[in-house]
Amino acid sequence: MASNRPAPEAPFVPGQGPETFAYGDRGPDEGPWEEWNPTEESLRPVRGRHRVAKQRGGGLARSSTVLGVGVMAAVGAGGMASANTGKPPVSISLPDLPSVGVPSVGSLFEDSSVQEETPQGSATALSDVGTAAAPSGRDTPDAGEALRNRIMAQAEQQQDQVEAKARAAAEAAAVKKAQADAAEAKREAERVAEAKAAAAKKKAEEEARRKAEAARLAELARQYTLPTSSYTITSTFGQAGTMWSSGHHTGLDFAAPTGTLIKAIHSGTITEAGWAGSYGYRTILTLDDGTELWFCHQSSITVTVGQKVSTGDVIGRVGATGNVTGPHLHLEVHPDGSPAGIDPMAWLHGKGLNP
Structure with a gap:
C-alpha cells in the first residue's frame, strides 16, 4: 500500500x-x-x-x-x-x-x-483517499478531450456523408447526362441514316424515272420523227413582229430549200390538204389523240384527205407559198383541234425529238 x-x-x-x-x-x-x-x-x-x-x-x-x-x-x-x-x-x-x-x-x-x-x-486509509481523489482531477481534461474528439469525429463523419452524397449525385447526373447524350447521338445517327436512305431512295427513284422517260422517249422517237431534214430554225413560237397578222409568230419555222421532202411526224389521218390563204398550201395531219399538226407554205402536196399515213411517210415538199419571205416549213400544233396552238418545240421535245 x-x-x-x-x-x-x-x-x-x-x-x-x-x-x-x-x-x-x-x-x-x-x-x-x-x-x-x-x-x-x-x-x-x-x-x-x-x-x-x-x-x-x-x-x-x-x-x-x-x-x-x-x-x-x-x-x-x-x-x-x-x-x-x-x-x-x-x-x-x-x-x-x-x-x-x-x-x-x-x-x-x-x-x-x-x-x-x-x-x-x-x-479507506488516508493514503488511499489521496490516491483515489487525485485521478478525478486529471481525468477531467481527458474526458473533455475525448468528448471533443468524439464531436470532431462525428462532424468529420457527417462531412464525409455529405461529400459522399454529393459525389453520388454528381455521378448520377453524369451517368444521366451520358445516357441522354448517347440517346441523342443515337437519334441523330438514326436521323442521318434515314436522311441518307431517303436521299438514296429519291435518287434511285429519280434515276428510275429518268431511265423510264428515256426509254419512253426512245420508244416515241421510233414512233415520231422530225418533219424535214437539212433545215435551219429561223422563227420560234410567240416571237413578236409585224409580219404576222396576229402580232406574234404562232408556230415553228424550218427554213430549207424549195422541194425538200416533208414527212409525217406520226401516224394519223389526213384531214385537210389544199390552199389556206396566208398559209399557202397546207396539209393537216390528225393524230389518234386528236392533236392536229399543220404543215404550211408547201410547194406541193402528195396526200389526199382521209388518207392514213405512218411515221416518216412523205406528205409534201417545202415551198414559199402564202405570206412568206422565203422557202420554209411553218409547223403548228393544235391539241384536240383547238384554234389556239401551243409551242411546237416543247411538243417535239415531249416526243423525244430535238429540232
Missing part, C-alpha cells in the same frame, strides 16, 4: 550532540521525534474501552490550526537554537494530509496505546 513520501531531512545522527529546540539540554518530553506516516493499520478502529470519541464538525480546522501553531513554534525554536548555538537545524517531517478523513492533531500527541476511531461510513 502506498504511503506519503517523507519530507527531506537534514543530516542528523541520534544520540550525538545536543538535541534541543531551545537553550540547554533536551527535556524528558521533547523527543526524540520520529516521522509519523499514517497507514491503514494505524488508523484501524481499536476494539475495546480505549476508544476516542468521534470527531465532530470543525475538528479538521481546529487540528490544522493547532498543527500550524506547533510547526511554527518548532521552527522558531529550531531557528533560535541554530542562531545561538551554531548547530545544524533539525528537520521536521510532516505527513501529507489528504483533504478528507484527517484525524485531529491532538490525537497525534496522545498515548500510542490510544488510537483514534475511523469516522463511520469510511474504511
Whole structure:
C-alpha cells in the first residue's frame, strides 16, 4: 500500500550532540521525534474501552490550526537554537494530509496505546483517499478531450456523408447526362441514316424515272420523227413582229430549200390538204389523240384527205407559198383541234425529238 513520501531531512545522527529546540539540554518530553506516516493499520478502529470519541464538525480546522501553531513554534525554536548555538537545524517531517478523513492533531500527541476511531461510513486509509481523489482531477481534461474528439469525429463523419452524397449525385447526373447524350447521338445517327436512305431512295427513284422517260422517249422517237431534214430554225413560237397578222409568230419555222421532202411526224389521218390563204398550201395531219399538226407554205402536196399515213411517210415538199419571205416549213400544233396552238418545240421535245 502506498504511503506519503517523507519530507527531506537534514543530516542528523541520534544520540550525538545536543538535541534541543531551545537553550540547554533536551527535556524528558521533547523527543526524540520520529516521522509519523499514517497507514491503514494505524488508523484501524481499536476494539475495546480505549476508544476516542468521534470527531465532530470543525475538528479538521481546529487540528490544522493547532498543527500550524506547533510547526511554527518548532521552527522558531529550531531557528533560535541554530542562531545561538551554531548547530545544524533539525528537520521536521510532516505527513501529507489528504483533504478528507484527517484525524485531529491532538490525537497525534496522545498515548500510542490510544488510537483514534475511523469516522463511520469510511474504511479507506488516508493514503488511499489521496490516491483515489487525485485521478478525478486529471481525468477531467481527458474526458473533455475525448468528448471533443468524439464531436470532431462525428462532424468529420457527417462531412464525409455529405461529400459522399454529393459525389453520388454528381455521378448520377453524369451517368444521366451520358445516357441522354448517347440517346441523342443515337437519334441523330438514326436521323442521318434515314436522311441518307431517303436521299438514296429519291435518287434511285429519280434515276428510275429518268431511265423510264428515256426509254419512253426512245420508244416515241421510233414512233415520231422530225418533219424535214437539212433545215435551219429561223422563227420560234410567240416571237413578236409585224409580219404576222396576229402580232406574234404562232408556230415553228424550218427554213430549207424549195422541194425538200416533208414527212409525217406520226401516224394519223389526213384531214385537210389544199390552199389556206396566208398559209399557202397546207396539209393537216390528225393524230389518234386528236392533236392536229399543220404543215404550211408547201410547194406541193402528195396526200389526199382521209388518207392514213405512218411515221416518216412523205406528205409534201417545202415551198414559199402564202405570206412568206422565203422557202420554209411553218409547223403548228393544235391539241384536240383547238384554234389556239401551243409551242411546237416543247411538243417535239415531249416526243423525244430535238429540232
